[in-house]
Amino acid sequence: MKERILEWAGYVAPSGSEGGLQEALLGAVREAADEVRVDVLGNGIATKRGEGPHVVLVAHADEPGVMAIHVDERGFLRLISIGDVPAHELVGRQVRFTNGVTGIIGVEGKVKREDIGFEHLYADIGAESEEEARSRVPLGTAGVVWEPLSEIGTHRLAGRALDNRAGCAVAAEAFLQLAALGRRVSVVFSAQQAVGARGAGTAAFQLNPDLAIVIDAAPAGDMPEAPRMALSLGKGPCVKIMDGTAVVPLDVKDHLVESARRLGLAIQYEVWPRGLSDAGAVQLSQGGVKVGGVSYPARRLGGLAQVIDLRDVAGAVRLVVEAARSW
Amino acid sequence: MLLKRLTEAMGPSGFEDEIRGVLRAEVEGHVDRVYTDVLGTLICEKGIDRPGPRVMLDAHMDEVGLMIVHAEDNGLLRFRPLGGVDPRVLVSKPVRIGPEKRFGVIGAKPIHLQKPEERRKPLPLESLYIDIGARDKDDALAAVRLGDVAVFATRYEEIGEGCAKAKSFDDRAGCAVLTEVLRRDYELPLYGVFTVQEEIGLRGAIAAAYRLQPDIAIAIEGTVCFDVVDAPGHGQGTVLGRGPAFTLQDGRTLADRRFLEFMIHVAEKHGIPYQFRRVKGGSNDFGAIHRSRAGVTGGSISIPVRYIHAPAQVMSLEDYRNTVRLVQAVLTELQEGGFRG
Structure with a gap:
């Protein structure tokens, strides 16, 4: 995971210019997928045919x-x-x-x-x-x-574009595990999220998911005099309750919480009324799509460099796989 | 004179009846089928059974306007902008109201009566009204209904060295380009779409793109131009007379690079001048179209227009003619398979 995040955060991929990064992202999932493509708006999409409902993992690839x-x-x-x-x-x-x-x-x-x-x-x-x-x-x-990447402390990374290359790493790893389990699963490395979630809606239109899980960073509030936010680094992945684009349906939220309980995994709850994510664009695609969110806390979200904890990221993979497997 | 007929027709957002009728008359006989969709967008089909990529050419026919929302006891009318109107451009401007085009003037307190602090500040919308010469409220409401919409009363006229002034070059200039383009034949399935309600959120284009499912879409737009005194190079948007402008990024779109490079190649191959729209603000119908369904490739071609959304807008007729040439050249290259989607 760490190696992938560091490698992918090294790519320059502002919204609308995700092409080079998409090759690397799709390269990580190509072997396990039945179909891989980059679509009109620049989304990287991989699909694996298999058992069960079609679960689509969405992580934006772009950065401001x-x-x-x-x-x-x-x-x-x-x-x-x-x-x-x-x-x-x-x-x-x-x-x-x-x-x-x-x-x-x-x-x-x-x-x-x-x-x-x-x-x-x-x-x-x-x-x-x-x-x-x-x-x-x-x-x-x-x-x-440009902002260099560094490993700080024992479990943490600091630098540019960790939002959302860490999410891409979660989505890629969860896709590989679910494909190995024989599940029907797709991963979308969405384009143009930072300019208003433009790619995710068109990707969801193409895939028409039975369940979509959006994987993204959420702001941590555990710094000195930080804006009030009940998320801390190292305390586990966050189950999205709502953000500025979507309220997660109760059955999806409950399923994610129950999945974490089965795993014995500590989680946090993301309530981010002004947060912007792909969730809303996915939810309103086609005739409406069931959407949930699994996030990892990040400090200085929206700044030029973020700080994240690899344990939260690893927990996010476990949670996404368990929730998708059992939906 | 096409530009005169199109710019002088009324068509504020949601009230496009008159301009739609004018456009329908202009295109009939040049296209296979003309119809309107639920929102009122005028859709022209041309050779839609031909092989090749389904191309949607878009120009919005609506314009910014002022909606009458209240009549005062003394017969003066209060209004709200329909679309983005800068209240500072409104004072003392003549307008035409409603389907009967009743004359009105936007009034405000004369300078003689203004307090010193009032003179220093632009007049806010709340202090403006439209005067139609009514005696009282009943007299006013006998002539104008609440919900009627006013547009600027400007006439089209050619001025100076190859320029023209009119209201609503945004986007009747684009409508005129599209009308001229539709009068020729192309070896590909073509939809000419005159959309409604662009100025209030690209609404007509959302439904039109969903219905037509184009492979390629191009919005033809009259866009912001501020190449005037004291404007730095990166604050001009576009420059009058330097040709049609391609969008790199605006408020709703990041350029599809492959299609942008294709259009640049076409312009250079055909010797047509072009420039880039160098400002992030604003948007056009392509911002809605490219997000339709699974996503649509394409871009926008804009004609520089000084003073858009204001009573008198100025355009270079050479830019206009070059835009017609460019759109025709793009279609010609598309029918030759010049763009691999």
């Missing part, structure tokens, strides 16, 4: 990022955000584009820190002319704010 939208006459790039990215946190940071070009983000003078918006930022990629910049980073090229 930036896009080059303009080059000035001196070769500086102007940026817009992809998804929700705090502009003032980008100053002085390294940007890495999908084609490997890197640069440093600067801010125009005379702008107060609290007033910084994307219109004040620029990326310096070392170009000496407009032409050079344009040829190295064509307009529309997407990138991310």
Whole structure:
């Protein structure tokens, strides 16, 4: 698990530019699947035929990022955000584009820190002319704010894109285990979640699941003076009760809780009224889809780097497999 | 003059009857079948039994407007915007209200009577009203019903060097492009779709895309252009006269890169100028269409329009003609199998 998370978090995959990452993700499940594809919106989908209801595991592959939208006459790039990215946190940071070009983000003078918006930022990629910049980073090229990955403490990882590469690792591992059990199962590495769950709905339309389980990060609240949130690192995976996109049907929630009880697995409950996930888009696809969620707590969710606990991630795999197997 | 007929027709979101009738008359005889769906979207079928990818060309026919919601005792009418209207552009503008196109003017307290602090602030929506010259409430409601909708009274006119001004180039310019495109024949199944209710949430396009299930969709849109004094390069959106604009990212869409590259290739092959829409805000019908069912490939082609959603909008007629050429060229290349879906 840890190796997969670290490898996958090394990919630059802002929303709409998930292609390179999808190859790696699907590569991990290809052998066990009957069918593997990347669809129109960029979702990576693997399906295994087998026994029982069709359970679909959904984990978004993408991350928020930036896009080059303009080059000035001196070769500086102007940026817009992809998804929700705090502009003032980008100053002085390294940007890495999908084609490997890197640069440093600067801010125009005379702008107060609290007033910084994307219109004040620029990326310096070392170009000496407009032409050079344009040829190295064509307009529309997407990138991310680079942040190294590290193992901290005994069980924890810190760094960029752990949300939701850890979820991808959970979904991939659970898919492999369920396929080995002979279950009918699909995994969706969904595209464009960070811009509004655009991929997941179309994937659910294609698969028409009997049950979908969305695997994603949820905000931990166990830091000093943290915004109030009853989730802590290391206390187990979270069963989603509700987020800003969906209320999990009681029978699905009860089934997840009962599955955890059978495993003797400690769990937490995710109640995240303003949280955005793929759950709502999946639930409202086709004529309505049964949806549940299994999350792992993450500190600094929405920031440039997150901290997660591998024990929560391992617990999430066990919970997803047990719940899917017994649905 | 097509652009004149289309821009001067009324059609605020949800009240598209007049513009729909105008468009139907323009396309009849050039397409195999014309019909409306439940929401009122006008769908034109052209060669739908031909082999090849099913292509949906979209232009929304609705425009922003002002809905009359209340009549005061003195006969002045209160209103609410229908779609995104900046209240600061409204004061003193002439409007036409309802199916009878009754004349009105948006009134406000004259500068002579404004307190110093009032002069410093833009007039909020609550302080504006529409004056139709009514004596009192009964007189007003005999002429205008609550729920009637007003649009700007601007006439179409060609101005300056190859430009034109009108209301609602967003998106009657796109409707005009689509109308011209539908007058030629293509060797592929084609749906020309004039949608309703785009300005209030891309609503017509959601139902139309679900019904038609296109393989490829292109939205043709009049888009934001602010290439004026003091606007930095990355704050312009688009530039007038530099050709049709491709969307990289807007509020509802991340460009489908393969189709974007295909359209760029077509523009370059046919020697048609193009630019990119360099702003994230705003959206168009493709934002709804690409999420339909299992997902739809395609993109959008936009005509730069200065002062969209305002009473008088300005467009370059050369941009307009280049957009017609570009859409035709894209269809020609699609029928040759130039895009592998």
